[in-house]
Amino acid sequence: MTHAVEPVEYDVVVIGAGPVGENVADRARSAGLSTAIVESELIGGECSYWACMPSKALLRPVVARADARRVPGLSGSVQGPLDTAAVLAHRDAYASHWKDDGQVAWLESIGADIYRGVGRLTGTKAVSVTGPDGTEHRLTARHAVAVCTGSRAVVPDLPGVADAFVWTSREATSAKKVPGRLVVVGGGVVGVEMATVWGALGAEVTMLVRGTGLLPRMEPFAGELVAEALTGAGADIRFGVSAASVRRQAPVGPVTVGLDSGESIEADEILFATGRAPRTDDLGLETVHLKPGSWLTVDDSCRVEGTGWLYAVGDVNHRALLTHQGKYQARIAGAAIAARAQGVPLLETDRWGAHAATADHAAVPQVVFTDPEAASVGLTLAEAEQAGHRVRAVDHDLGAVAGAGLYADGYRGRARMIVDLDREILLGVTFVGPGIGELLHSATIAVAAEVPIERLWHAVPAYPTISEIWLRLLETYRG
Structure with missing residues (x-):
């Protein structure tokens, strides 16, 4: 039985309490706006429990x-297998053992009201929340509703x-034991990271990659070096191959994977790392004349095009x-919501202002935590x-x-910078090699701030560090 309650009004209603929704709520509350946040699963979202935190906790012992x-003098001491139980326990701790008490306490500390349940739009500035026990809450927003529901993994309909x-x-990030044989379908970030983890923990890994290389959104040499390392670690990478069917008789039994070539592979588990879809299919978008299940198109303040009150922040856009x-967008959106609520005019043409997500166009950084890192x-x-x-x-x-x-010893890696010859600034930078993830922020500053080459020349890297690669790249450019 559904128990209806009277509508509760807030300045801002946020649907989705992952890192993005949390940051929108924080910015809104910091500006003095009353804020409700709605979550159907764990407060903290995908990143905290099934993505960034557990995956990197699994990868860190492997890469270390x-x-x-x-390293000479140390290499002989670390030739044995990883302590699987300790690695998984380390992962569990970083996933907070899939409990969200700490995240709840933080949201409560900033003064946001939490509603547990499925949030759906029911009209302009209106949200209903159906709780686990069937109780319905109706929320209205004076100024804005922010959709921060993220994305979900896509499994092909085979x-x-x-x-x-x-x-x-x-x-893949929450498994309690190592599969003997693992098939990974897909050669993107999730595919290569999980192949790295489970292969290092003892699984026989087979990767099925539809294209001709790994990490297709990076420079080709990134995928080549990562593929070489995975192959050297024992993975069987098959390019130009797709899964055509999957068959398993029981949840814990072997799985048979049919390939488009007519062959078949038997494994203990199969991971589909084949892309993401927006979690907007059960959001009530049709009530505000938007298409259910669609990505939401936004302006640089993350406001949904064609609306004056609806924001889509993070994966959903x-x-x-x-x-x-997503957290960067949340800071932008939160500032824009607050400014509009307070009647402060936004400088819509100021691409470097507090209300424009400029970096999402030209300076998006990403680290792939494989060995080598990309x-x-x-x-x-x-x-x-x-x-x-x-x-x-x-x-x-x-x-x-x-x-x-x-x-x-024997360090292998490569760096590339893309120079705009007309403006003499950097449009992109790629590093591949052990320990290069921490180099990326310097590149991000150079690209986002459009630092001229002539000024980068005077940013002297410390010797002897890996960051000396900047000097070598600039010397190569200058000839």
Whole structure:
């Protein structure tokens, strides 16, 4: 039985309490706006329990061991297997054991009201929340509703897949034991990271990649170096191959994967790392004349086009499906909501103002935590050329940098910067190699701030560090 209650009015209603929704709520409350936040699962969202935190907790011991094995005087001490139980316990701790008490306490500390249940739009500035016990709450917003519901893993509609108990990223990051044989479908970030983890923990990994390389959204050499390392670690990577069917008789039994070539593979688990879809299918979008299940198109303040009150922040707007970019958008959207609520005119044409998500167009950073790491920001060479820029790609061997040689014996890596020849600024940077994730923010600053090459020349990297690669790239460019 549904128990209806009278509507409760807030300045802002946020649907989705992951990192993005939490940040929108925080910004709204900081501006003095009353705020409700709605969540149907765990407060803290995908990143905290099934994505960023558990996956990186799993990867850190794997990469640390690999780094140690390349250091003289230490390599002989780390030749044994990883302590699987300790690795999984480390993961569990970083996922807060799938309990959200700490996240709830934080939201309560900023003064946001939490509603547990499924939130749906019911009209302009109106949201209903159906709780786990069937209780319905009706919320209205004076100023804004922010949709921060994120995205979900897409599993292709293959014969047998619905009954095969397949893995998505959620199962891959939260599994309680190592599968003997793991098939990974897809060669993107989730695919390569999970192949790295489970392969290092003892699984026999087979990767089925429809395209011709891994990490297709990065420079080709990134995927090549990661593929070489995965193959060296024992993974069987098959390019130009797709899964055509999946069959499993019981939840814990073996799974048979039919390939489009007519062959078949038997494994203990199969992970589909084949993309994401917006979690907007059960959001009530039709009540405000938007298409259910669609990505939501927004302006640079993250306001949904054609509305004056609805915001879509994070994955749902499809601008950059990354937690750090979603939190960046949340800061922008929160500031814009507050300014509009207070009647402060927004400088819509100020691309570097507090109310414009400029970086989502040109300076999106990402790190892939494999061994070697791959990191990029901005445009690849192909993307820059396709956009019509007159560019030059400047490449350098990372292993030739003194700091890299000290970091690891036999260091292998590569760096590339994409120079806009007309403006002499950087449009993109890519690094691949052990320990390069921490290099990326310097590249992000250079790309986002459009620092001229002539000024970058005076940003002297410390010797001997891996960051000396900046000097080598600039020397190569200047000739």
